[in-house]
Amino acid sequence: MIPAVMRRFYSVLGRPSNNLTSGIVGLANVGKSTFFQAITKSKLGNPANYPFATIEPEESKVIVPSVKLDRLYDLYGSQKKIPATLTIFDIAGLTRGASSGEGLGNKFLNDIRHVDGIYQVVRGFESDDITHIEGNVDPIRDLSLVQDELVLKDLEWLEGARERINKKLNRTPKNSPEFLEMTLELGLLEDLEAHMYEGRKMSHFKQNWTEEEIGILNKHNFLTAKPTLVLLNVTPRDYLLQENKFLDRIKDWINEYAPGDKVVLFSAELETKYNEFDRKLDEFENYCKTIVDGQEITTPLTALPNIIIEMRELLQLISFYTCGPIEARQWTIRKGTLAPESAGVIHSDLEKTFISANIIKYDDIKELNPPLQESQLKSQGKIKRGGKSYVVEDGDVIHFKATSGKK
Numbered sequence: 001m002i003p004a005v006m007r008r009f010y011s012v013l014g015r016p017s018n019n020l021t022s023g024i025v026g027l028a029n030v031g032k033s034t035f036f037q038a039i040t041k042s043k044l045g046n047p048a049n050y051p052f053a054t055i056e057p058e059e060s061k062v063i064v065p066s067v068k069l070d071r072l073y074d075l076y077g078s079q080k081k082i083p084a085t086l087t088i089f090d091i092a093g094l095t096r097g098a099s100s101g102e103g104l105g106n107k108f109l110n111d112i113r114h115v116d117g118i119y120q121v122v123r124g125f126e127s128d129d130i131t132h133i134e135g136n137v138d139p140i141r142d143l144s145l146v147q148d149e150l151v152l153k154d155l156e157w158l159e160g161a162r163e164r165i166n167k168k169l170n171r172t173p174k175n176s177p178e179f180l181e182m183t184l185e186l187g188l189l190e191d192l193e194a195h196m197y198e199g200r201k202m203s204h205f206k207q208n209w210t211e212e213e214i215g216i217l218n219k220h221n222f223l224t225a226k227p228t229l230v231l232l233n234v235t236p237r238d239y240l241l242q243e244n245k246f247l248d249r250i251k252d253w254i255n256e257y258a259p260g261d262k263v264v265l266f267s268a269e270l271e272t273k274y275n276e277f278d279r280k281l282d283e284f285e286n287y288c289k290t291i292v293d294g295q296e297i298t299t300p301l302t303a304l305p306n307i308i309i310e311m312r313e314l315l316q317l318i319s320f321y322t323c324g325p326i327e328a329r330q331w332t333i334r335k336g337t338l339a340p341e342s343a344g345v346i347h348s349d350l351e352k353t354f355i356s357a358n359i360i361k362y363d364d365i366k367e368l369n370p371p372l373q374e375s376q377l378k379s380q381g382k383i384k385r386g387g388k389s390y391v392v393e394d395g396d397v398i399h400f401k402a403t404s405g406k407k
Helices: 032-040 067-076 102-113 139-170 177-196 211-220 236-241 247-257 268-276 281-291 304-314 339-346 348-352 374-379
Strands: 021-025 058-063 080-082 085-090 117-123 228-233 262-266 317-323 327-334 354-360 383-386 397-402
Touching: 021 032, 021 102, 032 058, 032 085, 032 117, 032 268, 032 304, 067 080, 067 317, 067 327, 085 304, 102 139, 117 139, 117 304, 139 177, 139 211, 139 247, 177 211, 228 247, 228 304, 236 262, 236 268, 236 281, 247 262, 262 268, 262 304, 268 281, 304 317, 327 339, 339 348, 339 354, 339 397, 348 354, 348 397, 374 383
Parallel strands: 021 085, 021 117, 080 327, 117 228, 228 262, 317 397
Antiparallel strands: 058 085, 317 327, 354 383, 354 397
16 A cells, blocks of 8 residues: 555656656767766766766756745745755766676666656757767667667566566465455566667656556666656757657657657757856857857747756756845645645654644735735735645745654
8 A cells, every 4th residue: 555645746657756767868979078077067977979978967956037036035035045956966977888888878768767756858959969879860779779678678677577577476465455466566577678679768657656656666676667858969050949759750759759758959069158158148148049040039049047947847846935124935745745745855853743734825816016025915815724634736835833843
């Protein structure tokens, strides 16, 4: 049986936690480490023009962009603003045959297993100066190659799981609840195996999963059950004009072999240049105009904020806020989290001693003028009380009430 405290998370695949992570995955030498350095604004990672420049995963936290936090900071006149973060790992590049151990493949695949969401970087630009491990640029082949390696490794783990279940079944009474649960698990794994032999990921087996099915998959932590955002690494010009000669074929491939996955254009080269301009946005905008020969640019000059937000949405992460004169702070929780457990994200004592929560909806105050007067909000009925069964929503501004706990 699924523990009651975890049951709220089982509407989606993935580890039942508020502290989820993402990993950058792809073939060797497609711009993963350059992207990692750009999104983390760091010198971590090792972007180099040869395979396996990265061996051990690099880890960094990136700030989650939030217009809501910026607005709440102004409304409450807070002294400081504390955004949420997302942990990202730069994982070494895969090669053909990784699932069978080629190119340190087993190690790299195990590194992927420890993250919750996948940024799959695919090369969509041609350059004589940057070699491609497969000899030429072909995003469709690269997408298929990486997916095949992940599927093959999952099939290996799935086969091992089935063997273990069959051994337990032989020792379990047929009229016991455990026998029924293992039979259900075995049947699901057999159906998934047939689906994956067609080169498709577990996450695309069906759209509406039962709680029991999701509980089974989350227990095994399969690679292809993780949500994926495909990042097509293109030239600066292609990104600014949102065009690429491979894009239509990539979308067709995703629709057939990875339905539900999304492709986002970005340029590791342009993001690196964006950081070099060090927030001098006017100068960077002029630089971008020279790239597109003066054409109108309607695309955001950097793709990174959108890339971070897209991953959070794939991971089913939302934010609530605590605000006052000292600080305005953004907190991360999983969709479906109850008020007491949300309080526990701030401090475990708050969850144990939770009484109630005073809740202000962001949409009710975003158009008001600072400084906010909570007494006025109360008189207007804009402060609601939530109990232990209240499900926190994205954008909630919350003040938790609790009994005296440990200092």
